[in-house]
Amino acid sequence: MNKFFEPEKVALIxxxxxxxxxxxxxxxWKRHGWLEKAYLVNPKGGExxxxxxxxxxxxxxxxxxxxxxxxxxxAVKGAIKELGEKGVxxxxxxxAGFAETGAEGKREQEEISKIxxxxxxxxxxxxxxxxxxxxxxxxxxxxxxxALEKGEVGIIAQSGVFGNIxxxxxPALGIRVSKVATLGNKIDLDEADFLEYFAQDPKxxxxxxxxxxxxxxxxxxxxxxxxxxxxPVLVLKSGRTEFGKRATLSHxxxxxxxxxxxxxxxxxxGAIRASNLQELLYLAKAFTSQPSLKGKRIGVLxxxxxxxxxLSDALFEMGFELAEWSVGTLEKIKxxxxxxxxxxxxxxxxxxGIFGKALDALFSDPNPDGFVLIPVIPFAAIEPWRAIGFKMxxxxxxxxxxxxxxxxxxxxxxxxxxxxxxxxxxxxxxNAITVVHSPEMAVRVLxxxxxxKRLAD
Amino acid sequence: MNKFFEPEKVALIxxxxxxxxxxxxxxxWKRHGWLEKAYLVNPKGGExxxxxxxxxxxxxxxxxxxxxxxxxxxAVKGAIKELGEKGVxxxxxxxAGFAETGAEGKREQEEISKIxxxxxxxxxxxxxxxxxxxxxxxxxxxxxxxALEKGEVGIIAQSGVFGNIxxxxxPALGIRVSKVATLGNKIDLDEADFLEYFAQDPKxxxxxxxxxxxxxxxxxxxxxxxxxxxxPVLVLKSGRTEFGKRATLSHxxxxxxxxxxxxxxxxxxGAIRASNLQELLYLAKAFTSQPSLKGKRIGVLxxxxxxxxxLSDALFEMGFELAEWSVGTLEKIKxxxxxxxxxxxxxxxxxxGIFGKALDALFSDPNPDGFVLIPVIPFAAIEPWRAIGFKMxxxxxxxxxxxxxxxxxxxxxxxxxxxxxxxxxxxxxxNAITVVHSPEMAVRVLxxxxxxKRLAD
Numbered sequence: 063m064n065k066f067f068e069p070e071k072v073a074l075i076x077x078x079x080x081x082x083x084x085x086x087x088x089x090x091w092k093r094h095g096w097l098e099k100a101y102l103v104n105p106k107g108g109e110x111x112x113x114x115x116x117x118x119x120x121x122x123x124x125x126x127x128x129x130x131x132x133x134x135x136x137a138v139k140g141a142i143k144e145l146g147e148k149g150v151x152x153x154x155x156x157x158a159g160f161a162e163t164g165a166e167g168k169r170e171q172e173e174i175s176k177i178x179x180x181x182x183x184x185x186x187x188x189x190x191x192x193x194x195x196x197x198x199x200x201x202x203x204x205x206x207x208x209a210l211e212k213g214e215v216g217i218i219a220q221s222g223v224f225g226n227i228x229x230x231x232x233p234a235l236g237i238r239v240s241k242v243a244t245l246g247n248k249i250d251l252d253e254a255d256f257l258e259y260f261a262q263d264p265k266x267x268x269x270x271x272x273x274x275x276x277x278x279x280x281x282x283x284x285x286x287x288x289x290x291x292x293x294p295v296l297v298l299k300s301g302r303t304e305f306g307k308r309a310t311l312s313h314x315x316x317x318x319x320x321x322x323x324x325x326x327x328x329x330x331x332g333a334i335r336a337s338n339l340q341e342l343l344y345l346a347k348a349f350t351s352q353p354s355l356k357g358k359r360i361g362v363l364x365x366x367x368x369x370x371x372x373l374s375d376a377l378f379e380m381g382f383e384l385a386e387w388s389v390g391t392l393e394k395i396k397x398x399x400x401x402x403x404x405x406x407x408x409x410x411x412x413x414x415g416i417f418g419k420a421l422d423a424l425f426s427d428p429n430p431d432g433f434v435l436i437p438v439i440p441f442a443a444i445e446p447w448r449a450i451g452f453k454m455x456x457x458x459x460x461x462x463x464x465x466x467x468x469x470x471x472x473x474x475x476x477x478x479x480x481x482x483x484x485x486x487x488x489x490x491x492x493n494a495i496t497v498v499h500s501p502e503m504a505v506r507v508l509x510x511x512x513x514x515k516r517l518a519d
Numbered sequence: 520m521n522k523f524f525e526p527e528k529v530a531l532i533x534x535x536x537x538x539x540x541x542x543x544x545x546x547x548w549k550r551h552g553w554l555e556k557a558y559l560v561n562p563k564g565g566e567x568x569x570x571x572x573x574x575x576x577x578x579x580x581x582x583x584x585x586x587x588x589x590x591x592x593x594a595v596k597g598a599i600k601e602l603g604e605k606g607v608x609x610x611x612x613x614x615a616g617f618a619e620t621g622a623e624g625k626r627e628q629e630e631i632s633k634i635x636x637x638x639x640x641x642x643x644x645x646x647x648x649x650x651x652x653x654x655x656x657x658x659x660x661x662x663x664x665x666a667l668e669k670g671e672v673g674i675i676a677q678s679g680v681f682g683n684i685x686x687x688x689x690p691a692l693g694i695r696v697s698k699v700a701t702l703g704n705k706i707d708l709d710e711a712d713f714l715e716y717f718a719q720d721p722k723x724x725x726x727x728x729x730x731x732x733x734x735x736x737x738x739x740x741x742x743x744x745x746x747x748x749x750x751p752v753l754v755l756k757s758g759r760t761e762f763g764k765r766a767t768l769s770h771x772x773x774x775x776x777x778x779x780x781x782x783x784x785x786x787x788x789g790a791i792r793a794s795n796l797q798e799l800l801y802l803a804k805a806f807t808s809q810p811s812l813k814g815k816r817i818g819v820l821x822x823x824x825x826x827x828x829x830l831s832d833a834l835f836e837m838g839f840e841l842a843e844w845s846v847g848t849l850e851k852i853k854x855x856x857x858x859x860x861x862x863x864x865x866x867x868x869x870x871x872g873i874f875g876k877a878l879d880a881l882f883s884d885p886n887p888d889g890f891v892l893i894p895v896i897p898f899a900a901i902e903p904w905r906a907i908g909f910k911m912x913x914x915x916x917x918x919x920x921x922x923x924x925x926x927x928x929x930x931x932x933x934x935x936x937x938x939x940x941x942x943x944x945x946x947x948x949x950n951a952i953t954v955v956h957s958p959e960m961a962v963r964v965l966x967x968x969x970x971x972k973r974l975a976d
Contacts, residue, residue, distance in 0.1 A: 163861065226897035374763040375763035
């Protein structure tokens with residue numbers, strides 16, 4: 063497996079000068095220092111990014127760790143044979159046009175599988191975009207430089223385009239990845255292999271698994287059990303319904319099983335299932351920075367009564383409790399709050415300006431198991447203050463410093479409003495608070511962190 | 520009611536030079552040409568924004584159309600009497616500290632109500648931020664200049680802070696409002712009054728109602744029935760659950776009723792209920808630009824099989840059908856698509872580059888009642904092409920022009936990925952396509968547009 067993520071020599075079979083799928087890989091490799099360790103192959107020869115292009119696989123030197131295939135589907139079989147003869151043991155097949163297109167493609171795929179087996183090769187794909195390792199700034203597909211920043215999330219995604227889109231989207235959410243594997247039709251290596259590998263990787267703190275169809279359920283569940291004993295595994299599975307099943311069948315050539323069965327199996331294996339992509343991503347963010355949630359009692363501090371009410375509804379619906387503030391806490395709040403502030407949970411301090419002082423008091427309260435903060439504020443109401451030099455911390459306190467007082471409790475912040483203010487508030491919250499953008503998502507993240515607690519028990 | 524939205528002369532009672540709630544209003548009014556029509560009152564006198572401050576209400580001239588009260592709760596009663604004696608008939612009370620704080624506040628509030636009634640005044644509030652009319656760039660609270668752009672959405676929100684936060688958030692979503700009313704404790708004017716007023720306003724195309732607790736259910740339902748006959752009304756109600764009810768009680772001093780009853784009543788009255796804030800906002804966006812959805816058959820064009828599968832799951836769960844492509848459509852696609860493209864619905868064209876041609880074919884198909892497009896593309900895969908001069912339209916076609924071919928069918932686009940690409944794609948889609956950021960939201964928007972069809976029947 064190391065040959066996929068940490069190759070010494072890598073070959074790109076089907077390197078092209080024509081804009082199209084894979085066109086940007088040589089330039090991407092050059093930018094990140096990989097072109098010098100790479101060999102490009104294309105029957106037309108010539109030069110790409112200043113690097114000589116070999117005309118055939120036979121011209122490759124010995125000792126290629128990883129070959130990336132971008133050739134048309136019908137040329138894959140021949141290429142694999144040649145690579146096998148060269149002694150290449152690890153292969154990423156990005157070419158599409160196999161089982162996902164019907165019976166003929168399926169046959170072709172099976173033949174490829176046999177040939178690879180004869181040579182003792184391990185295959186990733188076909189119909190995928192291979193791997194990413196941010197540590198070494200290595201990827202078998204061009205990705206954005208921002209997505210190459212080192213992080214602690216491991217992603218296993220069945221689909222190539224989707225894996226890539228995900229990588230584009232993560233930087234904006236503040237999520238950084240360690241390694242990615244996209245599986246495609248998974249004729250050899252599958253999610254179970256990568257689950258085991260990522261489970262052992264000390265650089266990965268949380269594993270995200272996007273599933274479409276599962277070929278070997280028993281093996282997957284065993285791998286999940288193994289992985290979830292070491293770190294949280296978040297699962298998003300589509301093909302939940304009849305329509306979704308049909309769609310995944312034509313997409314990666316795999317049949318989805320019955321959803322309820324998977325749901326139970328995932329849970330038994332200790333995995334946490336997200337119900338949609340947004341939830342998966344926010345959970346990933348939370349799991350890299352938050353402790354588990356040890357109980358059901360949530361403390362809420364808000365500047366908007368309405369948002370507090372929406373959050374209360376969501377907490378109730380997901381089976382949480384609103385913590386009771388202790389007497390000491392209420393005394394502290396009374397000392398700083400104007401008369402119109404209600405001493406309840408959610409504690410709605412409105413535009414009173416006592417958010418920071420209230421937070422100080424609430425964080426000292428032993429009752430809540432976790433917190434949700436809703437420090438929303440109208441832009442125009444705060445703007446005149448900012449104009450005369452007030453900072454966000456003057457209104458809301460040093461939220462990130464206060465957060466250190468409750469290291470064992472999750473703290474989620476809900477932000478809504480003007481983008482620039484949201485950004486400033488996110489900075490004030492720091493990395494140890496997970497920022498979401500709806501009350502419902504805050505509660506879903508808490509539910510995930512609560513499930514993780516069960517795993518830890 | 521016109522006095523609230525189109526006053527000729529307006530008074531701000533409690534104008535202040537100390538940063539705090541309401542501090543920015545004079546400057547905001549000055550910027551938008553309202554300070555010259557305004558009178559500022561504060562016992563300290565002096566000058567604010569170059570405008571002389573009157574020391575008492577008695578110094579006000581006759582003919583004040585609207586007075587905005589920002590004085591402390593205990594000073595409100597006296598101020599109302601004085602304003603009543605001055606003949607002021609319309610009043611926004613932004614001060615908080617009434618029924619939402621308990622029994623005493625409730626009594627105080629009832630007395631205010633009586634006094635206002637004696638003078639024949641109409642009150643909005645207390646515990647609100649009044650009104651906005653973007654047409655005249657008038658607002659009784661400072662809001663962002665971007666939120667003052669003219670639009671077609673009318674908003675009725677119970678809460679002040681929330682109404683304001685909403686206004687901050689809308690520009691980023693591309694939603695422009697016409698008028699806003701925030702209700703607060705609604706001791707006089709309530710949601711029914713504004714529903715009727717907004718229903719008659721030709722500048723408002725869709726009404727958003729955020730509800731916490733309903734005081735007069737019959738009157739509200741009657742107003743909803745009246746309004747929904749003229750235009751769509753979208754409702755978000757919190758206080759759905761036991762916790763939410765408690766939260767709304769302390770927030771605006773109103774008791775929420777049983778949620779299921781409301782749900783049925785809203786539906787009977789023809790309103791469309793959103794299940795959360797995000798959904799409310801995307802529905803608002805869709806209702807200002809999309810036709811209603813006349814059937815259940817949806818056509819899907821995607822570049823990501825995974826996103827197509829997620830969308831399929833969501834369509835199934837919400838009771839939609841995947842349209843069957845007609846023979847003619849399939850023929851057209853076959854002519855332009857590479858062999859690996861599956862001729863299914865969702866039609867997944869992957870990175871083939873035939874999105875525009877496929878869209879052209881699908882839009883000619885009579886079978887679908889509505890469309891979802893998922894033109895997601897990895898940034899780094901497209902970047903090399905863009906570097907040599909390719910534009911988004913070269914890959915995806917003139918989406919906004921093609922859209923004109925199906926004027927009677929809703930078209931929703933799901934975008935995900937790198938922010939800059941999302942923005943460019945949004946522009947390519949134009950104003951007549953509603954852009955959302957998750958497959959689930961696309962389906963929720965379709966469900967809303969489908970409900971609107973029922974209203975029109």
